[in-house]
Amino acid sequence: MANVARETAHGESGLDIQHGTKHFRAGALLWLPRVRWDPGHGRWPAVGRHRGNGRRYVNMVVRAHDLENFRVKGVYSEALVRSLNGYEHDPAAPRTLQNPWTRERAQETADSWNQPREPVRIDGHSHPWISVPNPPPAELQIDGETLHLAHYGTRGAHYSRTPPLVEWTPEP
Structure with missing residues (x-):
């Protein structure tokens, strides 16, 4: 998981500084599922609570450099597991992540993403x-x-x- 950066750069030459992104407020928690498809260089699928409706989880594609503070955290919410699993969700096992990473691999990946x-x-x-x-x-x-x-x-x-x-x- 990661947080949306406090300040994100947009526009020509990155001179337009905004707080958060269009869909997520600054500091919002985003969970990064294993990539099932390639959304393009520097873009990742993410699951989080939308800026407009803080009750539901939404799946969005975000720019990698708009994220900070990568870390590993457990998932306990059925709604979050359903969003992370996407079309692979099994209703018979509502709290089971499909194709999870090992904790060690997830920690190594988070540590590498935290290096600027x-x-x-x-x-x-x-x-x-x-x-x-x-x-x-x-x-x-x-x-x-x-x-x-x-x-x-x-x-x-x-x-x-x-x-x-x-x-x-x-x-x-």
């Missing part, structure tokens, strides 16, 4: 399978090639294959 990572662009091309820690290192080794940090901004770390220019200073 930044997307990488190399010479103007996005590489979604590569990420770097925040703040990014000045040099990055990929497949024996040294990449140099050219720019770091709101869209992640931009690396270049060419080394940075060195200023020449005359000797006195």
Whole structure:
């Protein structure tokens, strides 16, 4: 499970800061079921209580960077189990999760998601399978090639294959 981030970035260059998301308030608890289908890079299915109606659980697809504080927590509500199971729900076993993760695997995954990572662009091309820690290192080794940090901004770390220019200073 995770919480919706207090502040989420939207709009061009992420300059529009909002509290929570359109469907979930800031700090709302969201449960992340095992992915049955791929909603796209950086988007995950989630189950939580909607901003407009706090009594019912809804299934939505959320952006991964709008979530924070990932952790493992037990599920005891029949309504929540029904929402997490989706079409695989078995009415004969209303409190049984279908295809659950082991606690160890879930904890390892939550710990890895809590590490802040930044997307990488190399010479103007996005590489979604590569990420770097925040703040990014000045040099990055990929497949024996040294990449140099050219720019770091709101869209992640931009690396270049060419080394940075060195200023020449005359000797006195």
